Amino acid sequence: MRGTRAPLTRRSFLALAGGSAALAALARSAPLAALACDPDAEPPPAPPGARFFAPDEADVLAAVVDRIAETGRADAPRARETGAIEAIDRLCLALDPGLTRPLPALLRLVDWGPWLFDGAFARFRELPPEAQDASLRGWMESRFALRRQGFEALKGLAFYGWYAQPASWRLVGYAGPLLRAPGPP
Amino acid sequence: MSVDLAAAREPLALRADACVIGSGGGGAVAAAELARGGLDVVVLEQGPHWTRRDFTQREDEMLPRLFEEAGMRRTEDGSITVLQGRNVGGSTVHNLCYAFRTPDPILALWREEHGLPSLTAEALAPSFERVERMLKVKPIREDEVNALNRIVRAGAEKLGYSGFVTKHNREGCVQSGYCILGCSYDAKQSMLVTYVPEAERLGARLYANARVETVETDGGAPRARVRAVAGRAAGPGGRPGVPFRVEARIVVLAAGAVASPEILRRSGIGRGAGQVGAHLHLHPSVMAAGFFEEPIHAYRGIPQSYYVDEFIDLERDPRAGYVLMPIAGFPVLTAAQLPGFGREHFRFMQRFAHMAGLLALLHDQSEGSVQPGDAPGRPRIRYALDPRDAAQLAEGLLHCVEVLLAGGAYEVLVPYARDPLVVRPGDDLARILRRGVAQSGPNAIPLASTHPQSTCRMGRDPRTSVVGELGECHDVAGLFVADMSVFPTSLGAPPQITTAALADRTAHHILERRAELAA
Numbered sequence: 001m002r003g004t005r006a007p008l009t010r011r012s013f014l015a016l017a018g019g020s021a022a023l024a025a026l027a028r029s030a031p032l033a034a035l036a037c038d039p040d041a042e043p044p045p046a047p048p049g050a051r052f053f054a055p056d057e058a059d060v061l062a063a064v065v066d067r068i069a070e071t072g073r074a075d076a077p078r079a080r081e082t083g084a085i086e087a088i089d090r091l092c093l094a095l096d097p098g099l100t101r102p103l104p105a106l107l108r109l110v111d112w113g114p115w116l117f118d119g120a121f122a123r124f125r126e127l128p129p130e131a132q133d134a135s136l137r138g139w140m141e142s143r144f145a146l147r148r149q150g151f152e153a154l155k156g157l158a159f160y161g162w163y164a165q166p167a168s169w170r171l172v173g174y175a176g177p178l179l180r181a182p183g184p185p
Numbered sequence: 186m187s188v189d190l191a192a193a194r195e196p197l198a199l200r201a202d203a204c205v206i207g208s209g210g211g212g213a214v215a216a217a218e219l220a221r222g223g224l225d226v227v228v229l230e231q232g233p234h235w236t237r238r239d240f241t242q243r244e245d246e247m248l249p250r251l252f253e254e255a256g257m258r259r260t261e262d263g264s265i266t267v268l269q270g271r272n273v274g275g276s277t278v279h280n281l282c283y284a285f286r287t288p289d290p291i292l293a294l295w296r297e298e299h300g301l302p303s304l305t306a307e308a309l310a311p312s313f314e315r316v317e318r319m320l321k322v323k324p325i326r327e328d329e330v331n332a333l334n335r336i337v338r339a340g341a342e343k344l345g346y347s348g349f350v351t352k353h354n355r356e357g358c359v360q361s362g363y364c365i366l367g368c369s370y371d372a373k374q375s376m377l378v379t380y381v382p383e384a385e386r387l388g389a390r391l392y393a394n395a396r397v398e399t400v401e402t403d404g405g406a407p408r409a410r411v412r413a414v415a416g417r418a419a420g421p422g423g424r425p426g427v428p429f430r431v432e433a434r435i436v437v438l439a440a441g442a443v444a445s446p447e448i449l450r451r452s453g454i455g456r457g458a459g460q461v462g463a464h465l466h467l468h469p470s471v472m473a474a475g476f477f478e479e480p481i482h483a484y485r486g487i488p489q490s491y492y493v494d495e496f497i498d499l500e501r502d503p504r505a506g507y508v509l510m511p512i513a514g515f516p517v518l519t520a521a522q523l524p525g526f527g528r529e530h531f532r533f534m535q536r537f538a539h540m541a542g543l544l545a546l547l548h549d550q551s552e553g554s555v556q557p558g559d560a561p562g563r564p565r566i567r568y569a570l571d572p573r574d575a576a577q578l579a580e581g582l583l584h585c586v587e588v589l590l591a592g593g594a595y596e597v598l599v600p601y602a603r604d605p606l607v608v609r610p611g612d613d614l615a616r617i618l619r620r621g622v623a624q625s626g627p628n629a630i631p632l633a634s635t636h637p638q639s640t641c642r643m644g645r646d647p648r649t650s651v652v653g654e655l656g657e658c659h660d661v662a663g664l665f666v667a668d669m670s671v672f673p674t675s676l677g678a679p680p681q682i683t684t685a686a687l688a689d690r691t692a693h694h695i696l697e698r699r700a701e702l703a704a
Contacts, residue, residue: 067526068530069526069527069531070527070528070531071528071531071535072528072531087245090245091245091249091255094249094255095249095254095255096562097424098559098560099257136526140525140602141603145262145263145628148628149263149628152628155521155526156257156521158526159516159517159520159521160244160245160248160517160521162520163244163515163516163517163519163520164245164517168516169516172516172535172536172538173480173535173536173537173538173539174484174515174516174537174538177241177242177243177363178242178361178363178369179241179242179369
């Protein structure tokens with residue numbers, strides 16, 4: 001998957017979460033364009049052991065998952081300490097590339113969001129937790145539909161990764177699967 | 186066992202008497218009945234062929250395996266999640282097994298307003314009986330009604346609302362509750378364990394990971410004849426693999442109400458009348474979550490056994506109403522429905538084991554559309570509730586809250602995306618009507634659809650429909666549609682049995698005309 005990075009185009013974003021033209025212009029703006037490669041390139045098949053997200057993108061993703069899935073409980077692990085990020089990565093590798101292509105650019109936009117939208121001189125990963133929450137809330141409540149939908153996409157992925165982990169189940173009282181091994185013969 | 190086209194290295198060319206596109210609730214039935222009638226049948230399924238050994242009861246593994254876009258497919262404005270299967274057996278592998286025949290008033294509506302005089306309960310009875318026998322449809326026993334459904338029943342009965350314990354298609358159910366993630370015990374009588382193996386036993390050849398892109402015709406006028414089906418294998422991650430082509434004089438399109446019109450439009454079929462992909466109904470639903478002092482573990486046991494039909498009277502008005510249905514999810518699916526994030530979200534999520542969901546499912550009159558997107562398998566689904574439907578769904582939401590409170594909830598969450606509403610006993614429920622479900626635009630509250638339908642609807646008039654009374658395409662001889670897309674209107678009831686019965690009927694009609702169609 002490496003080497004093919006696409007911008008947050010309107011069409012690709014529609015495939016991800018639906019959308020409007022409002023943020024398309026923003027998505028094509030200089031900061032995002034600098035983050036992207038050929039938007040129409042079809043990525044080659046993923047080789048064994050491939051990762052969808054580059055290490056830097058995975059760092060942003062982990063920071064986002066930590067805030068979206070924040071429980072306030074001292075005994076809750078961080079996303080990196082569970083298989084959440086790996087589960088999201090596997091999902092993105094398995095999905096239609098037309099659906100997932102804008103995700104790396106979206107994560108970069110989230111990381112630079114405090115600069116772009118909030119006038120803060122720090123990237124998302126560098127903010128304290130409360131400021132990270134405020135930044136995410138800016139996405140969730142944005143007047144731009146596309147930003148709101150970008151948040152919804154990240155929320156869906158974050159909960160997909162986090163709540164699929166046994167470490168999260170005990171926090172919500174879910175007993176887990178009845179099967180511990182592949183199905184009965 | 187099926188052939189996995191994803192592993193194919195060379196292009197594939199086949200010939201058959203009949204080619205069936207899709208192996209779900211319509212396609213599997215058509216394939217088995219055509220094979221039983223002696224036809225050489227090829228079945229093309231765009232998804233993989235999983236079995237119970239693959240059903241691990243884990244959401245991170247099963248959602249990508251069983252659902253289009255891992256369960257994250259949405260309408261174009263992002264407002265409605267559209268859950269559809271993408272595997273051998275289609276959506277019947279993840280559905281929750283409500284088993285209803287087509288309501289008589291809906292059949293009357295289809296006869297009288299869509300020119301379909303043969304759609305009577307009597308005429309359909311042989312198909313219903315064959316399907317119900319094959320799917321082992323039976324009443325759910327009282328001792329199989331789980332805690333979630335008992336709560337909903339208690340609430341509805343306290344309020345004097347009509348409801349009943351339904352029929353289902355399970356045999357030897359162990360009540361694990363994992364129906365929506367695929368039955369690890371083969372107790373759910375989905376197409377995967379009934380009609381698909383029956384079709385294979387009768388000689389049908391099943392190809393998995395085979396995504397059909399076009400249906401070819403001879404281009405004849407005034408009416409073309411179907412000639413072949415073409416597509417590509419679906420490689421890992423949905424990437425296109427080797428091409429395939431199947432020559433057949435009979436083609437049954439049963440790819441579902443999203444993919445079927447997409448395939449027809451890509452094939453240039455039905456362009457003139459503009460009916461292909463139009464008239465989309467979704468049975469959109471909205472849910473409320475009740476919280477109870479004692480743990481419910483709503484995810485254990487048969488998820489849906491009770492059905493509240495107080496608010497739908499199809500005899501009086503076949504174009505309006507909604508039903509209330511219990512709903513439980515596992516953590517990923519549940520978390521996606523709850524508002525906000527972080528601690529605000531966890532405030533609800535930490536009571537997962539104490540949570541009971543109830544949804545209102547609308548018999549919608551609003552119409553959307555399906556159009557091809559930028560590549561095969563990436564459809565554009567457009568749908569917006571009209572004001573009347575939005576008002577009805579808001580009313581349904583109010584009744585969900587009311588029933589949960591009557592069932593003993595100490596509070597109920599109405600999951601508005603902004604400023605979620607928490608209602609407690611004695612609160613003013615009219616606030617829900619004032620806020621509605623779409624007043625502030627799309628995405629005001631999570632909406633979902635598991636029943637897309639009506640995009641290739643049946644009718645006598647080619648100017649207002651795509652297929653005729655027995656499923657044959659007006660524009661192309663030998664091309665039949667046999668899935669939920671043929672419903673002339675919203676069904677207003679769970680669609681599994683109607684879909685299967687209409688497919689059975691179409692298959693038997695094809696067999697009666699086999700000599701003519703093969704000529």
